[in-house]
Amino acid sequence: MSDNKIYLPESEIPTHWYNVIPDMPTPPAPYLGPDGNPIGAGAMEAIFPPAIIEQETSDQRWIPIPEPVREALALWRPAPLVRARRLEQALDTPARIYFKYEGGSPAGSHKPNSAVAQAYYNAEAGIKRLTTETGAGQWGSSLSLAGQMFGLDVRIYMVCISYQQKPYRRSMMETWGGEVIPSPSPYTQAGREALERDPDSRGSLGMAISEAVEEAASRGDTNYALGSVLNHVLLHQTVIGLEAKKQLAIAGDYPDVVFAPCGGGSNVGGIMFPFLADKAAGKDIRLVAVEPASCPTLTRGHYAYDYGDSVGLTPMMKMYTLGHDFMPPGIHAGGLRYHGDSALVSQLYHDQVLEAQSVQQIATFEAGVLFSRTQGIIPAPESAHAIRAAIDEALAAKEEGREKTILFTLSGHGHFDMSAYDRYFAGELEDMDYPSEALARARQSLPKVEG
Amino acid sequence: MSDNKIYLPESEIPTHWYNVIPDMPTPPAPYLGPDGNPIGAGAMEAIFPPAIIEQETSDQRWIPIPEPVREALALWRPAPLVRARRLEQALDTPARIYFKYEGGSPAGSHKPNSAVAQAYYNAEAGIKRLTTETGAGQWGSSLSLAGQMFGLDVRIYMVCISYQQKPYRRSMMETWGGEVIPSPSPYTQAGREALERDPDSRGSLGMAISEAVEEAASRGDTNYALGSVLNHVLLHQTVIGLEAKKQLAIAGDYPDVVFAPCGGGSNVGGIMFPFLADKAAGKDIRLVAVEPASCPTLTRGHYAYDYGDSVGLTPMMKMYTLGHDFMPPGIHAGGLRYHGDSALVSQLYHDQVLEAQSVQQIATFEAGVLFSRTQGIIPAPESAHAIRAAIDEALAAKEEGREKTILFTLSGHGHFDMSAYDRYFAGELEDMDYPSEALARARQSLPKVEG
Structure with missing residues (x-):
């Protein structure tokens, strides 16, 4: 029996986080204060400790993970990388599908x-x-x-x-x-x-x-x-991708395409950033953020300065945004209902390093149920967005009759989302498109920033 | 960083189940039909397939696990064995505490x-x-x-x-x-x-x-x-103990005492039976079933023939019982609310191969919360019974100032039991003793069987 679940020993928990900033084609735009000028570290000191503030703007590619943090991570990490063979068989696809499972943490997600x-x-x-x-x-x-x-x-x-x-x-x-x-x-x-x-x-x-x-x-x-959006949060999540790279090497494989659900960006940063250096070095790899069609920040939003919160208390960040006063519809992937996106993810998407696609709600639950019935794990609705995209990619590979290696993050289990599955089975879920009028309205709501 | 979580590769999923019957000091008493005579295989054919019926009474020590079953188990097995170092530190105990974690299966338990x-x-x-x-x-x-x-x-x-x-x-x-x-x-x-x-x-x-x-x-x-009680169910669960033995060997350790929660007996059989041969060969190891004080089948019940269900439709089994019409109080460890116990576990307890102890509801939740706050995983209330016993054993070791190796089964997570934790925090849980009068009443209710 060959192993479909690849574990690493605890000693292989990364010793350093990967900071993507030095490898970005365009450095991220600074956060701006209410006066339209870049905010300094001082403005953040009231609410963040010095180490976090430093990480937010560090230009160091590798940032050491303190040993007590590694020991805490070791309660559930390294997280398994799993070859989804039963899903592959159900799809009858020549694609190899791997998922990095983050739902085994005590809280049930990558958070x-x-x-x-x-x-x-x-x-x-x-x-x-x-x-x-x-x-x-x-x-x-x-x-x-x-x-x-x-x-x-x-x-x-x-x-x-x-x-x-x-x-x-x-x-x-x-x-x-x-x-x-x-x-x-x-x-x-x-x-x-x-x-x-x-x-x-x-x-x-x-x-x-x-x-x-x-x-x-x-x-x-x-x-x-x-828990998301800010640079230091995405930095901390890079343990996901760093481990996944090692595990894929053990499997003797390398992804043609990587999918992650995208709300504030912590999943995207977590699994994709460690593959960016390879891409910059010419590796042919696609990195695709998957978002809800009803809250399509990257695929439909404006790339502009906007507030991170809905009332304008935070600094302004340059990001893809649907407008800080946009109230996303009540879809069940609550973690993806965010009007904006990480500044890092936004810049990389703008520079065409990352791709994005959007999927509809019902199709994500279809994918979640197929995944449950083949691989056992019932995914969180957020995670089902990445599963949907992976399944579509695997079906396209079947259509084309060619092998392909697909990797996605299964960011969390759905044990606390069963009422959403209930509604899916009862036929009560709706697909929702983002209305074009809303985009025009969003432009009106953006804060006025020089330059 | 030394590994606290011990994983095995999928190839180490046991190839055979361990059947305890050949190693029992006294063979289990036969199931009896309504006429008081042992039932034959024929009586079971209406509801069970031949292979299961054969396993129910097999005298073979090792029964091969079909490859498709091993492949199905491989979705989540081998399950990790974990050294509970943070719990040890919180207790300040010289004991080494290990748990076999069965909550990682898709359904969240060993079932x-x-x-x-x-x-x-x-x-x-x-x-x-x-x-x-x-x-x-x-x-x-x-x-x-x-x-x-x-x-x-x-x-x-x-x-x-x-x-x-x-x-x-x-x-x-x-x-x-x-x-x-x-x-x-x-x-x-x-x-x-x-x-x-x-x-x-x-x-x-x-x-x-x-x-x-x-x-x-x-x-x-x-x-x-x-899902429990019958011999073949306990047989299938022996993968738990077989894996745990291998994993403890990797850790260079061997348990002085093993705890498992006990309702119908599938956890007890699962982790303990594989250690029985060692005990028979003179190894000094204690095997302790832990049950609720409000439903103390082994520690307080009669050892007698009784029905497996509450209305008397099943064959009669010789087992520890509180009477088939006993209605256990509404404690939150629903899986332990059973009037009887596995015939195998009962016979082995009667022969003093297994021990048993009972614990109160509030103390089990105290243990569950301490475990959650140290090891992260929120245990099912059933599993918290074993945790309570393990903690008490570790505190006794501290009192005595001696090292000791403790193993228990963490049979499932508590994600679907959070309302019980709510009630614990709200001070709404009660401790409940089993009333002595009930035992006398139980004796009256037992079916009359010759011999």
């Missing part, structure tokens, strides 16, 4: 890869508490776990409607010692004002971010942590 | 180990459909997955109250293609009668078994599959 690093650096800096926001709960779970491992208290502002609808994600955070607060809350100025306007407010991710940042900025012992 | 074997043998025998019952949903999920892998339709009679309260387990079964029917149902005579008596019946495991067996017995293309 803890950055959470443990951020918790470590904050603890090192003498910080006692972290705040963050969470929607569906993946990131809040991950930071609760990480805080527990490094002795930090963690307060999570959870979008009120999710707090009510996803009680089990909340329980998970509490099991790891996190304090979960429905947002808007009476603990912050932003929350109190929102509750005054609407005592029955169901909250939003933008509001939860405002609360978490406000609390972190106003307390010396407290910092803020973000 | 698929037997499900894929049973599905395979039924498909080989030309059977097209399987029926089964499920309470909390672990076994129904596992059989749905296994049916999908071997091309069998699976109908699961799910206890009506669970069907309503555990919609996500139901969705999981449907995602793998299983048909889930709330029991009692209009599809069987037993169900129809129950609904006539009480149209609002919430069902019971006993009723669901009756429905599943009735349908299987009345249709030539349909068989029945059970």
